Structures are given as structure tokens and as C-alpha cells.
Amino acid sequence: MKFRSEGVRARVPAxxxxxxxxxxxxxxxxxxxxxxxxELNRQQMxxxxxxxxxxxxxxxxxxxxxVMGDGRMITNGREVSLSEVLVQIDGEIAKLGGQAASxxxxxRAERNTPLHVVNVLAEELSSRGVRAWKxxxxxxxxxxxxxxG
Amino acid sequence: MNFKPFRSSRVHAGLDMTSxxxxxxxxxxxxxxxxxxxxxxxxxxxxxxxxKVAAGRIADLQPQIVDVEIIDGSPGFRLGDQVLRDKESLxxxxxxxxxxxxxxxxxxxxxxxxWAVAALQACRDAGFDRxxxxxxxx
Numbered sequence: 538m539k540f541r542s543e544g545v546r547a548r549v550p551a552x553x554x555x556x557x558x559x560x561x562x563x564x565x566x567x568x569x570x571x572x573x574x575x576e577l578n579r580q581q582m583x584x585x586x587x588x589x590x591x592x593x594x595x596x597x598x599x600x601x602x603x604v605m606g607d608g609r610m611i612t613n614g615r616e617v618s619l620s621e622v623l624v625q626i627d628g629e630i631a632k633l634g635g636q637a638a639s640x641x642x643x644x645r646a647e648r649n650t651p652l653h654v655v656n657v658l659a660e661e662l663s664s665r666g667v668r669a670w671k672x673x674x675x676x677x678x679x680x681x682x683x684x685x686g
Numbered sequence: 687m688n689f690k691p692f693r694s695s696r697v698h699a700g701l702d703m704t705s706x707x708x709x710x711x712x713x714x715x716x717x718x719x720x721x722x723x724x725x726x727x728x729x730x731x732x733x734x735x736x737x738k739v740a741a742g743r744i745a746d747l748q749p750q751i752v753d754v755e756i757i758d759g760s761p762g763f764r765l766g767d768q769v770l771r772d773k774e775s776l777x778x779x780x781x782x783x784x785x786x787x788x789x790x791x792x793x794x795x796x797x798x799x800x801w802a803v804a805a806l807q808a809c810r811d812a813g814f815d816r817x818x819x820x821x822x823x824x
Contacts, residue, residue, distance in 0.1 A: 555702040562709035569716065585803035589728025590810055604799075643729060646799040652754075653795025655802070656821030663736040663821075671729040672803055672819075 580611050584675035585648040599641035600629045606647040608654045623661055630665060637666030645673035730806045732791065732819040749787045749818070752776065754805045755794035761801045763808075773804040780812035788816030795822065 580603040602622055603611040610622050617625070630637045642662070646655050662670060753764040763770040770776045780789065789809045793802035802819070809817045 551700070553700070553702075555705055558701075558706050559709070562706065562713075566709070566712065566716070569713075584727065585800040587728070587730065587803055587807040588811075589730055589807070648798060648800035648803075650799040651795065652793045652797050652799055652802055652821075655799055656793060656795050659734055659819065659821040660736055663734050667734060669731060669733050671731045672799075672806065674728050674730060674803060674807075676726040676728050 580605075580614075580645070582645055582673075583647045583649065584645060584673050586677040587674040588676060589674045600626065601643045601645060602658065604644060604646040604650050604654055604658070606649040608651065610658075619657065619661070622658070623665075626662070626665065626667075630667075638668050640667050641671075642667065643671040643673055730803060730810065730817075732806050732817045735790075735818050735820050749816075750780065750783055750789040750814075752780075752789060752791045752805050752809065753794070753822075754791060754797055754801050755822075756796050761797040763801075763805055773808045776805065777808040777811045780809060780814065783812075785814050788818060789814045790818050790820050792820045792822045 582603060582605070601612065605611065610617055610619060612622060612625055626640070626642070629642075630640055633639045644655065644658065659670070750765065754761070755764065756762075757764060757769050760771075763773075763776045765776065765779055768779060770779065791802065791805045791809060793805070806817060806819065
């Protein structure tokens with residue numbers, strides 16, 4: 538007895554996954570690259586080598602001020618004067634409905650920055666009602682600790 | 687009786703691994719490069735306060751005050767009458783002090799930022815929750 542004719546064959550439709558895998562990985566690369574570019578946009582700086590706060594919430598801060606060793610200030614990738622920084626900070630405070638205490642501010646000052654530059658900024662912040670800030674540090678790699686021990 | 691077809695003729699869907707391996711190696715290179723270029727960062731979050739002469743009554747609890755300044759020609763920390771030259775000594779001294787009132791770090795303008803940050807770190811490491819940075823004019 539023959540239940541199936543010899544000519545009919547079970548065919549599984551072939552699907553070529555190659556291009557789909559290519560596309561998926563290209564998308565992954567795209568998202569990884571763009572997210573890391575945001576990090577690379579951070580100014581390359583010699584931050585003080587400290588562990589920071591052990592309970593630090595490492596979320597992205599609202600506003601970042603980079604202070605270079607020679608006192609120059611950089612925000613959003615552009616060199617700006619102190620007065621321009623303060624205008625930007627005023628804008629950020631305005632966005633928060635005038636709640637300066639809610640301002641999430643990270644100051645990334647290079648380790649050799651004269652403290653008077655940071656102090657002037659701190660005084661201006663304090664006069665605007667900012668009560669807390671974050672000072673950026675670079676987590677030291679093993680064996681790379683230097684400076685004040 | 688022959689229930690099976692004469693010849694098994696299943697068509698297998700082929701998955702070309704070549705491009706996937708290419709992409710995986712690209713990802714590996716990417717992560718290796720970014721690990722090199724982006725050092726891990728953290729932060730210290732002291733409160734901020736400008737040093738003003740208090741008009742009201744003096745608080746019952748007085749915070750510890752760490753001065754960061756040039757002492758005898760080189761930067762150091764001053765806590766009371768103690769002069770300390772490194773962060774670890776400061777941390778050890780702070781660890782023995784009461785923590786309730788918090789600590790003020792007063793940074794003089796003529797030292798570099800790393801000294802102020804080191805003092806803030808020592809305060810945190812010593813167990814102080816309330817750390818306040820007070821900028822000092824030069």
C-alpha cells in the first residue's frame with residue numbers, strides 16, 4: 538500500500554536570516570555608538586582621583602560645568618565665560634520653576650584647577666539658592682593613585 | 687507496506703554565521719576601545735554654603751571644620767590645631783570625632799581642587815553624612 542505519492546515531498550520554506558542578523562547587529566551598534574558618543578562628548582579631563590560616594594546614584598546629571606586647569610569653563614562642548622555659565626544656570630533654574638534647590642548640577646573640575654575658580658562659581662551658585670552640587674571625580678584604577686595619598 | 691517516502695528530503699534553513707561573527711568581533715573591538723578611553727567617574731555631593739557671620743544664636747552643635755589651605759608653604763589640611771598633610775591622616779582623625787553636627791570643608795582659593803576634593807572624600811570615608819563645602823576667598 539502506498540499512502541503518498543513519490544513525487545510529493547515535504548518542503549520547509551527556506552528563510553535566509555543573514556540579512557536580518559546583519560540589520561539587528563547594525564542597529565545594536567548604532568544604539569551603542571550613539572549612547573557612548575554622549576559619554577565621549579564629556580570633556581576629557583584630569584579629574585581628582587577619588588572613589589567618590591559609595592552610594593552615589595550614577596544617573597546623568599542635569600547640567601554639567603567643566604572647569605579646566607587654566608580656569609576655562611566648558612558647557613555643552615563650548616567654551617564659555619563665567620557670566621555665560623551663570624546665565625545658563627539661571628535658565629536651568631527657570632526650567633525648574635525657580636526651584637534652585639532642585640538643580641542637579643555636576644561640576645567637573647580638573648585636579649590642578651585653582652580652587653578660587655571653583656570657589657567663585659560656588660559662591661554664585663549659593664547666592665542663587667543652590668544648596669547642593671556634585672563634584673566630579675575619576676575613580677582611580679588600581680595602582681594609579683597619586684597626589685595626596 | 688511502505689509508509690515512509692522513498693527518500694527523506696527535508697530542506698534545512700541555512701544560517702550564515704560569517705556576518706554574525708564579523709559583527710561580534712566589531713562589538714568586541716568597540717568595547718575594548720571604549721574601555722580604554724572612558725575612565726570610570728563618580729562624584730562627591732557636598733552641600734554648598736557661603737560662609738557668613740551668623741546673626742542669630744549659635745547652634746548647640748558646632749560642626750567640625752576642616753580648612754584646606756597653604757600651610758607653611760605647601761597645601762595641607764587643618765583640623766583644629768592639627769595640621770595634616772595627607773588624606774588618610776585626615777580620615778583617621780575625623781573618624782574619631784562625633785558625626786552628629788556634620789563637617790564643614792573650607793577651601794582656600796590658593797590650593798588646587800584636588801585638595802578640596804580629597805578633604806571631602808576623607809569626610810565621607812570617615813563616616814560623615816552631612817558634609818558641607820564652604821568656599822573661602824583667597
